[in-house]
Amino acid sequence: MTAANLLVELFVEELPPKALAQLGRAFASGLSEALRAQGLLLESSVTTTFASPRRLGAHVAGVLAKAPDRALRVKLMPASVGLDADGQPSAALRKKLAALGLDDAAASRVIAQGEGKASTLYIDTVSPGAALPEGLQRALDDTLAELPIPKLMSYQLGDGWSTVRFVRPAHGLVALHGADVVPIQALGLRADRRTRGHRFEARSEFVELAHADDYERELREQGAVIASFEGRREAIATQLEQAAREIGGGLRPLRDEALLDEVCALVEKPRVLACRFDAQYLEVPQECLILTMKANQKYFPLLDDQGRLSNRFLVVSNIDPQDPSAVIEGNERVVRPRLADARFFYDQDRRKTLEQRVEGLQRVVYHARLGSQAERTRRVEHIAAALAQRLDPALVPGVRQAAALAKADLLTEMVGEFPELQGIMGRYYALHDGLSADVAEAIEDHYRPRFAGDGLPRGATGLCLALADKLETLCGLWGIGERPSGDKDPFALRRHALGVVRMLMERSSESRDWALDDLLRLACEAFAGVQGFQDPSAALREFMYERMANLLREQGYASREVEAVLGLHPQWLGDVVARLDAVRAFAALPQAQALAAANKRVANILKKSPASGGPALDTGLLREPAEQALERALRELQPLASAAQARGDHTAALQCLAALKAPVDDFFDHVMVNAEDAALRANRLALLEQLQQSMRQVADLACLAG
Numbered sequence: 001m002t003a004a005n006l007l008v009e010l011f012v013e014e015l016p017p018k019a020l021a022q023l024g025r026a027f028a029s030g031l032s033e034a035l036r037a038q039g040l041l042l043e044s045s046v047t048t049t050f051a052s053p054r055r056l057g058a059h060v061a062g063v064l065a066k067a068p069d070r071a072l073r074v075k076l077m078p079a080s081v082g083l084d085a086d087g088q089p090s091a092a093l094r095k096k097l098a099a100l101g102l103d104d105a106a107a108s109r110v111i112a113q114g115e116g117k118a119s120t121l122y123i124d125t126v127s128p129g130a131a132l133p134e135g136l137q138r139a140l141d142d143t144l145a146e147l148p149i150p151k152l153m154s155y156q157l158g159d160g161w162s163t164v165r166f167v168r169p170a171h172g173l174v175a176l177h178g179a180d181v182v183p184i185q186a187l188g189l190r191a192d193r194r195t196r197g198h199r200f201e202a203r204s205e206f207v208e209l210a211h212a213d214d215y216e217r218e219l220r221e222q223g224a225v226i227a228s229f230e231g232r233r234e235a236i237a238t239q240l241e242q243a244a245r246e247i248g249g250g251l252r253p254l255r256d257e258a259l260l261d262e263v264c265a266l267v268e269k270p271r272v273l274a275c276r277f278d279a280q281y282l283e284v285p286q287e288c289l290i291l292t293m294k295a296n297q298k299y300f301p302l303l304d305d306q307g308r309l310s311n312r313f314l315v316v317s318n319i320d321p322q323d324p325s326a327v328i329e330g331n332e333r334v335v336r337p338r339l340a341d342a343r344f345f346y347d348q349d350r351r352k353t354l355e356q357r358v359e360g361l362q363r364v365v366y367h368a369r370l371g372s373q374a375e376r377t378r379r380v381e382h383i384a385a386a387l388a389q390r391l392d393p394a395l396v397p398g399v400r401q402a403a404a405l406a407k408a409d410l411l412t413e414m415v416g417e418f419p420e421l422q423g424i425m426g427r428y429y430a431l432h433d434g435l436s437a438d439v440a441e442a443i444e445d446h447y448r449p450r451f452a453g454d455g456l457p458r459g460a461t462g463l464c465l466a467l468a469d470k471l472e473t474l475c476g477l478w479g480i481g482e483r484p485s486g487d488k489d490p491f492a493l494r495r496h497a498l499g500v501v502r503m504l505m506e507r508s509s510e511s512r513d514w515a516l517d518d519l520l521r522l523a524c525e526a527f528a529g530v531q532g533f534q535d536p537s538a539a540l541r542e543f544m545y546e547r548m549a550n551l552l553r554e555q556g557y558a559s560r561e562v563e564a565v566l567g568l569h570p571q572w573l574g575d576v577v578a579r580l581d582a583v584r585a586f587a588a589l590p591q592a593q594a595l596a597a598a599n600k601r602v603a604n605i606l607k608k609s610p611a612s613g614g615p616a617l618d619t620g621l622l623r624e625p626a627e628q629a630l631e632r633a634l635r636e637l638q639p640l641a642s643a644a645q646a647r648g649d650h651t652a653a654l655q656c657l658a659a660l661k662a663p664v665d666d667f668f669d670h671v672m673v674n675a676e677d678a679a680l681r682a683n684r685l686a687l688l689e690q691l692q693q694s695m696r697q698v699a700d701l702a703c704l705a706g
Contacts, residue, residue, distance in 0.1 A: 002065040003042055004178030007212035008140065009050070009057035010186070011172030011195055017265035019150050023167070024051025024229055028058035030143030035060065038135045039067035050227040052268050057227060059215060063177060067129030074100065079112050079119035093121065100125065132177060137184045144186060157188040164188055172196065176212040197223020198268050200319055225268040233264040236316055239272035240300055243314050247274055251302040251310055256294065263298050267318040275332050279311040281339040285428050288342045291418050296338050345413040353433045354408040354426065361407055369480045369532060373407050376472065379526040380406070384468035386522050390513045391460060399464045402442035405430065406465060423447040449499045456503055460510060467503055470496040471523035478536040479527060497547045501573065508574025515571035516541060545569065552580065564703035568696060575648065582650035583699045591661035596704035598664045599695055602688050603702050605673055609685050617690055621683040626670040630663040631687060638694050650698045657695055
């Protein structure tokens, strides 16, 4: 079979920048997977993805001109239908063969499999391999239909009648198999070998491709376009670092992966240029300036070695002029009013204190069924104060003050313009109002963690407030039925739950007095009197354990280890990791599997027995030496395990219990639990309950059974 490399490119108008990388990957992988499914790729085939602001492309190595024929065994029909009483082909069988393109002579090749009524007729045939034009057409059609397009556009073709729906109007299609054009079409376009380069920098309007392997080189040399998304991204990152070094002073560009991706999706031939703005604007909080440069202009601010913003920034141009001064001057002129707006907002906001804004929260709707932001603030304050009281009563006044003011910056001009700055601006305005650094920090930190991997609140005041804020959100919205469903989570409740879990786990020294069920009960109490609210504590607890299980698996713990620890619904989450490490160490012991299996057996026996709480263990009824030995071992080892657990040494606690393997094995080998004597049976069940309670203090070891 003849194989050559394949190139497919779809040339379009400017694609959505934030979707470009995903569209490029989906386009290339969709084509290669569809071609492979049709047998058109060699085993060693490799696909290269291309994506620029105006093109989606794929280079697929090792593509066959025609897929190999495939031998198939086709199921026809039951033998009772396909053969008459004399064993000759029936009319139904001949009709079925004709539908497959076979004549009556093919009936001699029919094979019967099975016996009696289960006998079925098959025929061996050959399925001709797909030719590349038909196979590629099918692959392209399927790929375009499955692209993760954010929003479709409808536009008319040149004939003035036909309407096409795609992410952006398409103007060119290239399909080359080696040096040959593959005759396919899509979106009203027929494939050829001609594409377009950069709007302003290309040597000519069109770039002619002689061979599929020439694509990336010809686009770079003739079209002035870096077609690879990753290649263009790397070039931008390198130029940013180089430009910062040339400016000197230890400056470095702000590292923002999302901004780098977006800028990469906006340019075809990047050229990084250094610009500056008036240093007077540095009086404005740097978060405001950084955000306005990033969000509005897609600039890269430059920071010093202390992380402080400088008055220099970098812009990624899509043209490469010999004299860049006009481009630099234009960008400096454009950013000036943006920075002036930020300074105006900052000056205006400081004319009113946060406390003076609190009353306005009455007019801000939080949720139609949960009231205003003012009502929400009072609930958060109630929860936060109760948390602080348990942690340290001296924290309560500061926590109450921070909670009362935490949402006030929502009414400022700056946060109205940049919602991402909520909390951050609250800290600046709190400090301007003369509030303590602890309260100001808590106002900012009560939104933490804002996203996966974000830092936790820095101080105890912020920790109480952040927990209260997230618990109020979870209990309130869950309690009125606003729960996540599938991939829909409009109120980010999964993120809030994970934030609570992380704070309770990672701030173990401060969260020791906060049991999970107590926290949920405390938060739900704040909704007393809210119409239609139903206590969601039980469902929320399971929801939070699910989030915790996902987090722990991502951290490398095995599903069985996680299930063993979380299956006991630990109330203090601060020692969950220590329990997991103890379980992992226990699982490595030679006695582990036997004890895990025994625990599973005990659990099954007790599950079928009457509910616990029956007669206490009566040592006088222990008749068999094996049950006496098990009771004696439990009596000796349990205090040692409890002492180890009391000092937080879960590993030592489980290792103490490992010594139970021999008496447990002996018990099950020689003792009949379900004895005919009811008193003996109840006493042995009580002994097993005692064993289970001892073994389940750290984790449910039954989950480790193979």
